[in-house]
Amino acid sequence: MIRRWESGALAHAVSDPFGQGPLPWLRGSEHYFDDTGQVVPWYVDHAPAPGARRVPAPRPSGPRMADDVHRQIKGFTATGAVAPGEAIDFHITVDPPQQFSVDIYRIGHYQGDGAAHITTSPRLSGIKQQPPLTADRSVSCHHWWLSWRLQVPSYWNVGAYVAVLTTVDGFRSHVPFTVRDERRADLLLLLPDVTWQAYNLFPEDGRTGASLYHAWDEQGRLLGEREAATTVSFDRPYAGAGLPLHVGHAYDFIRWAERYGYDLAYADTRDLHAGRVDPARYRGLVFPGHDEYWSVPMRRTTERAREHGTSLVFLSANSMYWQVELGPSPSGVPDRLMRCRKRRGPGRPALWREIDRPEQELMGIQYAGRVPEPSPLVVRNADHWLWEATGAHEGEGIEGLVAGEADRYFPRTPLPEHEGRVLLAHSPYEDAEGTRRHQETSLYRAPSGALVFASGTFAWSPALDRPGHVDPRVQRATANLLDRICKHD
Template identity: 85%
Template sequence: MGVERSEHIRRWESGALAHAVSDPFGQGPLPWLRGSEHYFDDTGHVVPWYVDHVPAQRDTPRTTARTTAHVTGPRTADDVGQQIKGFASSGGVAPGEAIDFHITVDPPQQFTVDVYRIGHYGGDGAAKIATSPRLSGIVQPPPLTADRTVSCHHWWQSWRYQVPAHASIGAHVAVLTTADGYRSHIPFTVRDDHPADLLLLLPDITWQAYNLYPEDGRTGASLYHAWDEEGRLLGEEDAAITVSFDRPYAGAGLPLHVGHAYDFIRWAERYGYDLAYADARDLHAGRIDPTRYRGLVFPGHDEYWSAPMRRAVELARDGGTSLVFLSANSLYWQVELGPSPSGVPDRLLTCRKRRGPGRPALWREVARPEQQLLGIQYAGRVPEPHPLVVRNADHWLWEATGASDGEEIEGLVAGEADRYYPRTALPEHQDRILLAHSPYRDGEQNLRHQETSLYRAPSGALVFASGTFAWSPALDRPGHVDPRVQRATANLLDRICKRD
């Protein structure tokens, strides 16, 4: 039944079926991720800087140990079979606190949870820090749906992980594995308020906006897509207005674009940068004080922002805290966070994209364009990778990179791009500069351009915006590393951290 259903859903119709792969982000040697697969964006196009496609084995018998003996390695769970899927009770947790996991297993059987921390670790990319006992899996009730909002808040608790008081803060992944060899993932963050040079903010709000769980051709919905009665994918006009954090991520359980954050983390920890960690929801809820850090780093696609998030970041900048945006299309949609049906805060994400009465959802439509914080703003998609063309190569950001004016860094303008809009107000600044000006063709073959921006606020804070999705992958993704980007990023962070 599950096989027939998965064949009915055409893989390219959705970004989320492409999540159901063993290594969707081309992250290279991670202890639990093996194999190489394609990744598709939400338009169905292949994202070119990822690795080659190997079809997933969804039709392998999984009912007995004898049949699984012929399968090499774990197989990836999906939203059709629901072999094993789960979510965490919170996105972030502090050392000494507990985090609950709610997990469904079909057919019911034993499973284990291995907890990994993302980091450099001699090139491994992660280290196992905890393992659960063998747990008894059950088939949880079907998700509840109301007006396209899908929630699993009624699932029973499956395992509680007590985070040790001495635990290392950072980005973590709980890896779920059934006795018969199916695997899924749950990302979470261990945060702390200890002083550090840099605060890394993981974009969990944007991750949830793209989550189409369950991608079963019937029920799932994100802020981008939903399904009709015939299993066809619908667009934004018919998508959800509110999505819930009380549900797994689609497919393999890793969010869209999570690899961008992992690329930065591995690189930054390799070179010894002093990092603290938090989620976007921590920033929203005021659980962290961003003014305590020399710089805030937004390592990946960070498109969805609440008003408290923006206010906190602007106050930090105005107080002298630098801002580093290593992707594009940041701070685009304005969102609200609300409690779950049981009253747990910040478990529902609302973005009113549909046209009609009410407040507009784009920041630029409420007279607060993102350029007033970033220095540039979203320009559009980049269907095929183009070179990033260096500008102002004598600036200190490009020092020791070997780059010269007009030099092309191949493939670095990809995914989506930002640029400077002359008719849109700039933030107050002491000085500003554009460090790249890169022509590319959009989906209609119109000539457009990407730009990379840096300005110094009156407080002395630096605000950098790469203006492209491909900056973080160039730091540490196998096959996509560029030493010029690595050095330019180090120049920026060293200056923010006051390194000699």
């Protein structure tokens, strides 16, 4: 039996110590505790052994979360980001078959609620779809029948949306999607759906699920990276509650930025890959969360953006680490499969830095390692305009801001061409082996005039708008950066 905290999602959730942030439709917990205080695995049927204490049933607290074993209700969209006026197709399984409804929410500030309810579907008839297909550890549900087509009205705002699926008998799951357009805006927010899919272990059932990190063998043992999938499909739900791991980082930035009125456009990183992003339309591209997996076209377009004066803002760490390829689904739909060979077998390496294209050549710093316990971010160059009016002083530590994973400057790795460069933090921490390491935050100006900022830590976006993690110094520093990019006085 795999314990819940050993499963793929939570094994990597140690690098996301912040949870999802406030989402108004999430009122219950995905798991519960028995009377010994231990987490009970949510996908194990709780038939007590003879003489064992009976595990209490979950306390009712509104709708119950669907799981990947029973798949009471699970779904995904068969398209990437869509524009107002276009349709988005939902493929949903319901077990046992029954009616269900779909509530659509848009992520934003909304007076602190975190999202707004936009519309509700008619009552829909649910069917139990066929089990997921597997091939060489890759899992796909591309054969599921169409369940509902949402025609996105032309008046909807672009943004990050979540479809909340609820069965008549009270089970719930989620499907994230993006509404985009091609209008000019100050900032383009790129939601990291490529990285989200790399971590997706659906179905997280102890048998068939697989991500680029984990898979199970025939005995239900969780396997590591060397035996995980090398190809993952976008044609499947996200594991667990249906929201991607690390999605909260993007939502944190969105709530904060919309609260203060920044002019945002939205797209997925697959839009960046497919050439649907024209960087010339924006003053800056913002990568708000963990954005680890990049294709060659994604990097090429981002480098071209910098060369033509569009600024780049990386608000997390461990960005642009693995190189991936995107390909069509078995039915020929583009960009529905992602391949990353990682370290399996001979051939070309999959790390950007191992093919002489280190991340630092674009971002100014690059991934250094995990941070097992949150540590202070130690301010450097406090007289720089980024720290202006933040109240931060030279050598001051901002508690808990170095967390999850960290980047730093590598002296032996080439830097990008620049006309000015500054390190804005230098923060010591200890890795899991007790070795002393350090994190750094970087900013440089490219010859084109573009600014390139890299926070170098997972904790930056949560410090903008996540209860318990908000830091006014980080909020003001981010505003100083974006205001300068957007040329606001």
